[in-house]
Amino acid sequence: MSEDGSEIKRLVLAKSLYLHGCTHATNKDKVSWMVAIHHFDNAIEMVLKCAVTKKGKKPERYFEELLGQVGDLTLNEQMRNLHRLRNDVQHAGDIPSVDSVIKYKGYAEDFFREVCDKIFGFSYDELFLSELIGNERLREQVRKAEEAFERGEFERCVELCDEAFISATSEEADIFYKAGMLTGYWGASEELKMILEKEYPEKFRDTEYYNLAKELCGAIKQWGQATTGMQFLDEYRVDFIKYRQIVESGEEFSGEKLKDHAQFCLNFVTSVVLKWQAEGLFGLTDSEHV
Secondary structure, eight states: OOOOOHHHHHHHHHHHHHHHHHHTTSSSSSHHHHHHHHHHHHHHHHHHHHHHTTTTTOOOHHHHHHHHHHOTTTTTTHHHHHHHHHHHHHHOOOOHHHHHHHHHHHHHHHHHHHHIIIISSSGGOOOOOOOGOOHHHHHHHHHHHHHHHHOHHHHHHHHHHHHHHHHIIIIISOOOHHHHHHHHHHOEEEEEEHSSTGGGGGTTTSSHHHHHHHHHHHEEEEEEEHHGGGGGGGGGHHHHHHHHHHHHSSOOOOOOHHHHHHHHHHHHHHHHHHHHHHTTTTOOOOOGGG
């Protein structure tokens, strides 16, 4: 792609917004459908502004004028209807039907693809959200998951997502170490600190309680890591449950359901990595532990 970094980033952000809408579209509650329509419309407006800028024009303020600046594209009328539906949702409190949500999910992606192809000269599939990840290792891991998804290798995509998430959690962000720091500062008693020391089980080496002491120390440490580490997920805690259910499921999924699951995992992992990146959690390396 020959565009400068800022233009690519805006298009990638628009795609990210659209994909978040896709995640909401797969839910069964009406609020999610309303949110999905908002995401689809907002993403298209971002794409239109990028396209107008690419043409060397100053983007107009209103949607209809923006659409006119881009020119005659195949799905212009469908995008008008999407924008009207979004207005009805926002200003009149109308609830879109699931059929409308699915319909405009497809229209929005097709329009996005046409703009990328005809105006920017590259494929929608080349807009990888991993471009936003600064950590080189994680960016490459998420990129591989994205490429697997684009090839239709959805099971492999889920596997690669989990590899990236494990790397982000245990290695790059070292969430459990940071969780331990929080535990130690915000309420770990002297008794707990003593038990968590590596040397503690050695007090029982010559007794029948030695193996039990090691097991209990390990279990208490893992419990503390799990309970404290959850707070790093913040608003993604519920999504994490769904993510783990998909990763650990022994069920055989196929077709659109498997694709939706892979898309959810990809969105979840990318979003959490970007959240931790924004919070600076990838900045503290092992060598900086004190």
